[in-house]
Amino acid sequence: MKLNLKPYSIGYRTMKTALGVAIAIYIAQLLQLDYYVSAGILTILCIQPTKKKSIRAAFSRFIASLIGILYAFIFFEGIAYHPIVIGILIVLFIPLLVTLRFQDGFVSSSVILLHLYDAKNLDFDLLTNELILMMVGFGTALAVNMYMPSIEKKLANYRHEIENMYAAIFREIVVYLREGESAWSGKELMDARKLLEKAKALAYQDVENHITRHDNKYYHYFEMREQQLEIIERILPKITALPVIVDQTDLVADFLEDLSEHVHSGNTAYRYISKLDKVKENFAALPLPDHHEKFLAMAELYQVIHEMESYLEIKQAYKGFNTRKAEAPE
Incomplete structure (x- = not known):
C-alpha cells in the first residue's frame, strides 16, 4: 500500500x-x-x-x-x-x-x-x-503572532491568473461563435471557480491579519469576479445552443474578442458599455431573420448582449483598483 x-x-x-x-x-x-x-x-x-x-x-x-x-x-x-x-x-x-x-x-x-x-x-x-x-x-x-508575512504578492498573482482565465474563456467563446464548434473542454471555467474560492479565502485571511481593517480590496475584487463568472456561466449555454450562424454573430464575436484582449483590474468599463451600445445599434440595423432558426439565433445573441451589459456594469460599480492603463478593461 x-x-x-x-x-x-x-x-x-x-x-x-x-x-x-x-x-x-x-x-x-x-x-x-x-x-x-x-x-x-x-x-x-x-x-x-x-x-x-x-x-x-x-x-x-x-x-x-x-x-x-x-x-x-x-x-x-x-x-x-x-x-x-x-x-x-x-x-x-x-x-x-x-x-x-x-x-x-x-x-x-x-x-x-x-x-x-x-x-x-x-x-x-x-x-x-x-x-x-x-x-x-x-x-x-x-x-x-504580531508578525505575519505579507500575502499581497500572492493575492496579486491570483488576480492575474483569474484575469488570464477570463481572457481565455472569451477567446474560446469567440472561436465557437465564428466556427460553430470548438474543442474547448471548459477547463478554464472550472479552474476559475476553484481559484476564486482560494483567492477569497486568502483575502479574508489578510483582513484577519489587520487589527483595525475590516475589509480588503482584493476580497471585493474577487467577489466582483465571482459575480461576473456567474454571468459567463449563464451565457455559455446560450452560445452553444445557437441553431445557426447569423450576421449578428460576428458583431458579438468581434466585441468579445476585443474584450478578451483587455481583461485587467482597471476600472474603465464604461468604454466597453459604450461599445456594447454600438453593437446593439448595428444589431438592430441588420436585416430581420427570414426563417425560424435565424430568429432563435438572434434572440439568443441578444440575450448574450444583455448579459454582457450586466457583466460590465458589475465591473463599473467596482471601485477597488485604479490603474493608468489607457485601454479599457471589462
Whole structure:
C-alpha cells in the first residue's frame, strides 16, 4: 500500500510556535513561577493563523481560566480536593463555557485547574502565580503572532491568473461563435471557480491579519469576479445552443474578442458599455431573420448582449483598483 505523504516542511507558524514556547518558558523560569513549563502550553494554544484569531483566542482562554479559578475555589475549597469533585466540576464547567461562548478556552483553563488541584491550597501566592503564568503564556503568543508575512504578492498573482482565465474563456467563446464548434473542454471555467474560492479565502485571511481593517480590496475584487463568472456561466449555454450562424454573430464575436484582449483590474468599463451600445445599434440595423432558426439565433445573441451589459456594469460599480492603463478593461 502506497502512502501519500505530504512534503516535509517547516512553516512560519511552526517557527513562531517554537520561538514562543521557548520565550514563554524562559520568562516563567526567570520569574521563578511554579509550573513554569505550562507557560509554553498556554502559548501553543494561542498561536493562531491570524492576528485577530490570536487575540480572540487569548481573550477567550484568559476569561475561561478566570472562571475556572472561581470554580476551583467553590468546589475544591468548598467541598474537597478529590478526583470525583474534579469530574463534577468539569461536568458543570463545560456547559457554562459553551453558554458564554468561551468553549475554546477549556483546555487552557483545565491546565490552571489542575495546578490548583495539585497544590491543594488555593492561597494568594498560588493565585498570583497562575495569573502571571497566564499573562506570560498568552502575552508571549500575542507578541510572536504580531508578525505575519505579507500575502499581497500572492493575492496579486491570483488576480492575474483569474484575469488570464477570463481572457481565455472569451477567446474560446469567440472561436465557437465564428466556427460553430470548438474543442474547448471548459477547463478554464472550472479552474476559475476553484481559484476564486482560494483567492477569497486568502483575502479574508489578510483582513484577519489587520487589527483595525475590516475589509480588503482584493476580497471585493474577487467577489466582483465571482459575480461576473456567474454571468459567463449563464451565457455559455446560450452560445452553444445557437441553431445557426447569423450576421449578428460576428458583431458579438468581434466585441468579445476585443474584450478578451483587455481583461485587467482597471476600472474603465464604461468604454466597453459604450461599445456594447454600438453593437446593439448595428444589431438592430441588420436585416430581420427570414426563417425560424435565424430568429432563435438572434434572440439568443441578444440575450448574450444583455448579459454582457450586466457583466460590465458589475465591473463599473467596482471601485477597488485604479490603474493608468489607457485601454479599457471589462
